[in-house]
Amino acid sequence: MFQKVLLLFITGVSVTTLGIAGCTAQQQDSAAEVQPPVLTAQTEAPTTTTQPQERPGDVPYVPTPQPVVDAMLQVAKVGKNDVLYDLGSGDGRIVVTAAQKYGTRGVGIDINPERIQEANANAQKAGVTDRVEFRQQDLFKTDLSQATVITLYLLPEVNLRLRPEILKLKPGTRIVSHAFDMGDWKPQQTLQVDGKTIYYWVVPKEVPANLR
Numbered sequence: 001m002f003q004k005v006l007l008l009f010i011t012g013v014s015v016t017t018l019g020i021a022g023c024t025a026q027q028q029d030s031a032a033e034v035q036p037p038v039l040t041a042q043t044e045a046p047t048t049t050t051q052p053q054e055r056p057g058d059v060p061y062v063p064t065p066q067p068v069v070d071a072m073l074q075v076a077k078v079g080k081n082d083v084l085y086d087l088g089s090g091d092g093r094i095v096v097t098a099a100q101k102y103g104t105r106g107v108g109i110d111i112n113p114e115r116i117q118e119a120n121a122n123a124q125k126a127g128v129t130d131r132v133e134f135r136q137q138d139l140f141k142t143d144l145s146q147a148t149v150i151t152l153y154l155l156p157e158v159n160l161r162l163r164p165e166i167l168k169l170k171p172g173t174r175i176v177s178h179a180f181d182m183g184d185w186k187p188q189q190t191l192q193v194d195g196k197t198i199y200y201w202v203v204p205k206e207v208p209a210n211l212r
């Protein structure tokens with residue numbers, strides 16, 4: 001299984017950027033699930049306390065290269081009225097870049113407490129802690145209803161597991177995935193950046209029968 005996952009990333013990601021971090025546990029932050037998406041102003045470093053990870057993550061940590069992050073945000077045309085959720089947010093680069101460049105409010109979800117700590121430190125360095133929040137949480141247990149944009153860099157089977165939940169979201173919600181598609185749900189746009197593929201969808205008003 002591990003070899004299969006590794007192969008997928010090697011084919012989708014340059015070997016030099018491959019940096020798999022140990023995924024040992026899961027944490028469910030049910031309090032965080034009910035937090036409203038409107039973020040409160042913070043002038044100090046976020047005081048998020050992380051919990052031990054209780055189960056391995058579903059995807060290894062591999063960061064998206066910055067030019068690909070920039071292109072993902074451009075294709076989704078993120079703006080200051082958006083609420084962006086990055087599912088499996090790693091070091092927070094997608095959420096932090098969106099806040100820095102476009103004033104977008106963002107929520108990063110990661111199961112790994114080390115990633116949450118890194119992401120909070122990066123938000124602090126970038127001066128965007130008033131617009132972003134990182135939650136140590138399982139992405140499959142996350143309420144996505146407030147998202148206007150969702151970014152993904154996961155795995156094909158994880159995208160497929162998420163697809164029914166994504167298709168229940170508000171029509172018009174934009175989805176951007178680095179490297180992996182959504183099976184029969186054909187993207188509205190596909191682009192190549194530095195040898196990586198980016199897929200873009202918009203949640204339709206009517207979900208086709210084959211995708212339900």
Ligand SMILES: C[S@@+](CC[C@H](N)C(=O)[O-])C[C@H]1O[C@@H](n2cnc3c(N)ncnc32)[C@H](O)[C@@H]1O
Pocket residue numbers: 023056057058059060061062063064086087088089090091092093094109110111112115137138139140152153154178
């Ligand atoms: C390939 S990395 C992507 C990081 C970041 N989104 C980026 O593009 O740079 C996938 C991330 O998903 C996290 N992850 C894996 N399974 C998860 C789960 N069930 N819930 C939340 N995060 C998860 C990992 O810890 C890792 O940081």
